[in-house]
């Protein structure tokens with residue numbers, strides 16, 4: 001058996017954004033096992049400077065098209081905190097439904113279109129159109145349904161329109177909500193079942209790898225927290241959002257144009273598995289059933305299971321969305337205008353769980369309601385150190401399997417984290433010398 | 435393209451992948467379209483690479499020297515090139531950084547390490563290579579993309595609109611947002627989105643870029659009448675269209 005290994009996967013496929021996997025092993029010594037991030041930087045923090053509070057969420061939603069709803073919500077909450085804008089209960093519920101729709105959409109897209117082809121041992125979802133047409137169609141319909149949630153509540157699922165600081169410029173009608181509800185019940189639930197069965201049939205392909213790490217997510221004792229809550233570390237408990245810099249500790253590494261993060265250990269994990277581990281008890285019953293069916297128990301230390309946790313969350317989001325729609329239909333939609341009269345100008349910090357993990361926006365406004373300073377900390381950046389640490393443990397464990405198998409498992413590992421590299425690179429641009 | 439199925443490829447440059455996602459949003463047509471073409475490269479969705487493409491769809495704008503190299507390479511190997519979304523068409527939201535001196539941008543983000551990280555102004559694909567068709571919008575308009583895609587497969591010339599969003603807004607019988615006391619760029623922005631923002635009670639941010647015969651000063655005067663200073667009006671016009679509104683910007687071509 002050779003103890004030298006050199007892997008260089010240029011531009012990993014089936015992930016959002018650009019990253020390379022590099023492994024260098026000489027005589028059984030692992031010199032390097034890392035994910036290099038080569039996405040061009042976009043300088044959002046600089047772009048925000050001097051922008052009016054009406055424009056800020058419109059700009060930050062463009063950090064990432066896949067999590068645009070999450071960025072929008074976090075941005076609105078940070079602006080509202082900075083300007084002292086209160087929002088109504090109705091606004092909060094509608095936003096929670098939007099976040100659910102976005103989690104639902106992104107998780108489906110990742111779990112079923114990008115990660116699942118690995119379990120079927122094909123290079124993309126396209127061959128599955130022929131071999132597993134019913135499942136692909138169900139998955140497409142589910143994605144459509146998730147999209148409908150965004151369309152109905154915010155005018156557009158990618159870069160939402162009607163959610164603004166202080167509320168909504170247009171509210172969904174009760175009829176729209178009823179139609180949406182029917183569609184979720186008659187079409188969404190059976191399709192989800194089909195997709196879950198398909199995933200269950202290949203779940204044994206998920207590599208059995210474990211590395212216990214620190215799990216960080218938003219947490220609330222009232223619900224499985226996505227829209228709002230405190231920062232929760234599986235190691236040391238709860239922190240208010242204002243302490244986010246002490247938790248994230250971003251630092252520069254030379255192999256990534258995105259900064260890395262660490263808290264109590266060398267690295268921590270964020271995303272579906274972190275949320276699942278920290279908030280399992282608050283999942284809806286059907287979601288717990290699906291977790292059991294797919295062999296996911298809390299706590300789980302296998303990063304490959306992140307994909308399974310995503311599917312469990314889809315079920316949770318569907319169930320919770322139905323309950324929230326029912327509540328809105330019971331109380332009736334109140335016609336109200338967004339509250340856009342600032343009561344103060346200053347700093348506002350907000351956190352939300354976007355599909356890939358905990359997200360922070362931090363703004364400081366001047367007295368004209370324009371941004372003076374902005375900072376956004378994005379989930380994928382927080383996962384990068386953890387991915388590197390996983391690779392360092394994984395490679396020696398599977399060294400006997402040969403280069404192809406190792407490469408495949410490393411790519412699957414990176415994909416399991418569902419890295420959204422385009423948004424993680426908001427900071428640095430580093431040249432690589434090969 | 436006759437005989438065989440056309441070879442189609444998708445490439446992404448600097449952007450948010452929102453256009454990418456929007457592309458997947460007509461599930462019904464998607465599977466039918468897939469029957470008619472051969473997707474040969476699509477990094478986000480599949481493994482694999484090809485040497486030649488009949489149609490290359492480009493998403494995202496140009497923002498690094500590597501982007502310039504890559505886009506030349508794709509242009510050499512493709513028949514028709516289509517820019518998808520405002521980042522590709524005009525530089526889009528990324529071009530806002532061009533508004534500030536590059537030294538300031540680097541410093542705002544990197545502080546003391548600003549000299550470590552060179553960057554070039556964000557530019558449209560057409561600043562580097564010839565682009566045959568464009569689908570505008572941030573995110574790109576999905577129906578328009580479908581129209582262009584289908585036309586190209588059928589060997590027809592796609593129809594591109596060149597009148598203002600206001601026209602579509604009036605057809606929708608919306609209450610004018612300017613009359614409601616809000617800001618709006620509908621009068622100077624290119625139609626094709628069905629005035630989706632005013633229809634949702636929000637103002638038009640100009641995400642599809644200006645109509646081709648835009649009168650910049652006239653637009654500023656119009657906004658001034660509605661209470662916006664020249665500075666604020668221009669700043670807002672530039673959100674998605676820095677390069678088009680600010681022709682003075684020098685591209686490092």
Ligand code: SF4
Pocket residue numbers: 062065448449450451452453454493494518519520521522526527571572573574
């Ligand atoms: S045009 Fe807009 S939606 Fe498309 S990639 Fe650029 S920022 Fe994203």
Ligand code: SF4
Pocket residue numbers: 571572599620623624627628629630631632637638639640641642643
């Ligand atoms: S209304 Fe304006 S901002 Fe909205 S999609 Fe159309 S062009 Fe873009």
